[in-house]
Amino acid sequence: MLTGYPSPEELRAGSKRLLAQVLTRLETTAQDRDTAAFLDSLCLDPKGSVLGLTGPPGVGKSSLTDALIKAYRGEGKRVAVLAIDPSSSVTGGALLGDRTRLKTDPLDDGVFVRSMAARDRLGGLSDQAVAAIAVLRAVVDRVIVETVGIGQSEGDLKHAVDTVLLCIQPGSGDSLQFMKAGIMELPDLVAVTKSDLGTLARRASSDVTGALSLAYTGGQGWNVPVTEVSSHTGAGIADLVANADAHRVYLDKTGLLPRRRQQHAAWFMDMVRTEFGRAGLAMLSGGDWGERAAETPFGSFLDFAGEVARRLQS
Numbered sequence: 001m002l003t004g005y006p007s008p009e010e011l012r013a014g015s016k017r018l019l020a021q022v023l024t025r026l027e028t029t030a031q032d033r034d035t036a037a038f039l040d041s042l043c044l045d046p047k048g049s050v051l052g053l054t055g056p057p058g059v060g061k062s063s064l065t066d067a068l069i070k071a072y073r074g075e076g077k078r079v080a081v082l083a084i085d086p087s088s089s090v091t092g093g094a095l096l097g098d099r100t101r102l103k104t105d106p107l108d109d110g111v112f113v114r115s116m117a118a119r120d121r122l123g124g125l126s127d128q129a130v131a132a133i134a135v136l137r138a139v140v141d142r143v144i145v146e147t148v149g150i151g152q153s154e155g156d157l158k159h160a161v162d163t164v165l166l167c168i169q170p171g172s173g174d175s176l177q178f179m180k181a182g183i184m185e186l187p188d189l190v191a192v193t194k195s196d197l198g199t200l201a202r203r204a205s206s207d208v209t210g211a212l213s214l215a216y217t218g219g220q221g222w223n224v225p226v227t228e229v230s231s232h233t234g235a236g237i238a239d240l241v242a243n244a245d246a247h248r249v250y251l252d253k254t255g256l257l258p259r260r261r262q263q264h265a266a267w268f269m270d271m272v273r274t275e276f277g278r279a280g281l282a283m284l285s286g287g288d289w290g291e292r293a294a295e296t297p298f299g300s301f302l303d304f305a306g307e308v309a310r311r312l313q314s
Contacts, residue, residue, distance in 0.1 A: 012138075020112075030127060048139070067229075069111060072142050084148055112140065184214070189224065265297070268304075269281070280304075284304075
């Protein structure tokens with residue numbers, strides 16, 4: 001039984017069982033000071049890149065995740081998958097269980113897969129999922145976060161991963177819906193799945209490219225690439241991996257550390273909003289909470305919660 005948190009070095013050198021024990025403990029001790037200190041230490045020492053997959057149900061995210069795992073393992077990289085599933089209304093646990101849909105080798109110590117419930121978020125990322133991302137990116141070379149992807153969570157994903165990959169299915173009319181929703185402002189990469197459908201896939205690729213040309217994507221020199229892929233045949237997977245690697249190089253040049261600090265501050269704000277609502281957000285004004293959260297998001301939230309409690313008692 002896990003009695004204390006391991007150091008980042010021990011966690012990296014440890015087994016998948018140790019990693020699973022740590023993640024389980026995080027889900028049950030979220031308000032614990034030792035847990036916050038452990039997570040904040042990992043935030044200061046990230047190792048891997050975090051790729052977030054989103055897109056409508058049925059687009060093939062799990063199949064694409066499978067293909068990406070094989071590609072990264074072929075390069076000798078250690079991979080972790082965090083599959084965010086809808087929550088059971090009975091137990092609150094993950095409903096679909098993506099682990100059952102991924103064809104990974106359970107004896108491969110280089111692959112770790114974890115399903116986690118979205119809890120009270122409509123397809124979004126719970127606080128426990130954000131904590132799990134902080135742990136996994138400190139341990140492995142590549143973290144893949146697969147969301148429910150029902151149109152409500154892409155903004156959450158942008159604040160949790162390094163690279164957002166939007167998956168489009170040929171012939172579904174999704175590109176027009178994404179244009180209407182402004183979702184094309186969010187992805188760093190786009191994959192048109194099921195490219196073996198031929199003409200439909202090429203049409204979807206053309207539509208998405210057009211939608212991207214109309215979207216504001218930050219204006220910082222990164223042009224979102226559109227890749228036609230087939231998880232069934234493997235076509236385009238190598239190109240997609242290369243594009244993801246290129247985006248990481250781009251982030252390294254333009255400032256990955258400031259991006260991570262902004263993410264930490266966003267995690268803190270979301271925890272405050274979830275726990276205390278607008279009244280909690282109003283209490284943040286005039287303080288240095290944002291700067292503190294950029295360094296220690298989890299500990300800062302516990303400090304803020306304690307401040308709220310003191311104010312209520314006075």
